[in-house]
Amino acid sequence: QSDDFVSSLKTDLFKSSGTFRVLVGVTGSVAALKLPFLVSELLQLPGVDVRVVTTEHAKHFYNPSDVSVKIYTDKDEWELWTQRSDPVLHIELRRWADLLIIAPLDANTLGKIANGICDNLLTCVVRAWDTSRPLLFCPAMNTAMWLHPITAQQVSGLKEFGYVEIPCIAKKLVCGDEGKGAMAEVSTIVSFVRQYLPKPVESSQKT
Numbered sequence: 001q002s003d004d005f006v007s008s009l010k011t012d013l014f015k016s017s018g019t020f021r022v023l024v025g026v027t028g029s030v031a032a033l034k035l036p037f038l039v040s041e042l043l044q045l046p047g048v049d050v051r052v053v054t055t056e057h058a059k060h061f062y063n064p065s066d067v068s069v070k071i072y073t074d075k076d077e078w079e080l081w082t083q084r085s086d087p088v089l090h091i092e093l094r095r096w097a098d099l100l101i102i103a104p105l106d107a108n109t110l111g112k113i114a115n116g117i118c119d120n121l122l123t124c125v126v127r128a129w130d131t132s133r134p135l136l137f138c139p140a141m142n143t144a145m146w147l148h149p150i151t152a153q154q155v156s157g158l159k160e161f162g163y164v165e166i167p168c169i170a171k172k173l174v175c176g177d178e179g180k181g182a183m184a185e186v187s188t189i190v191s192f193v194r195q196y197l198p199k200p201v202e203s204s205q206k207t
């Protein structure tokens, strides 16, 4: 199981350059219920290959059978690496991805990333991230959490690393609060990602 698992990653690494590899990180905000829709919309983009890395808490909010692409979990990291010669999943994933988008980014994972904590597969990918590659994040949390002063500090910290914020929006949240904290709309997220796709090469031959 593990070899085809990694070999598919490795083959992707050497796949024809036409493929733009998008890794979606999903965390424990209720906005994670949008994951199936986000993935299906991203797959509509030309030449895009999508994989997902989930945290344990995110699993409460979506059904994996509604997601048509591979979802990597913390368990996969430990099943894959049992001896020195085994590949390290978070390193294979940081090599594989051309772009990482964390949607939604919950308050907990925001805090971890802002401080370099890497205690699960997703935060290990982020901790090992090649900052010359785009990392986009979509904060989503209760309005009271969003308004706490530590949030602005941590969001600006991520931006100092060069990560790109896709700002949260004001909505009537599922808990009844009205205000900022809702994840950006999927259409907004997809249009952000679209900006990073390789430009189609103008054909030099005159037809």
Ligand SMILES: CC(C)(CO)[C@@H](O)C(=O)NCCC(=O)N/C=C\S
Pocket (backbone or CB within 6 Å): 029, 030, 031, 033, 034, 140, 141, 142, 143, 171, 172, 173, 174, 175, 176, 177, 181, 182, 183
């Ligand atoms: C879930 C969705 C997308 C429905 O429109 C929206 O409410 C949202 O993004 N909420 C995320 C904010 C959150 O995590 N609230 C947690 C407690 S209020």
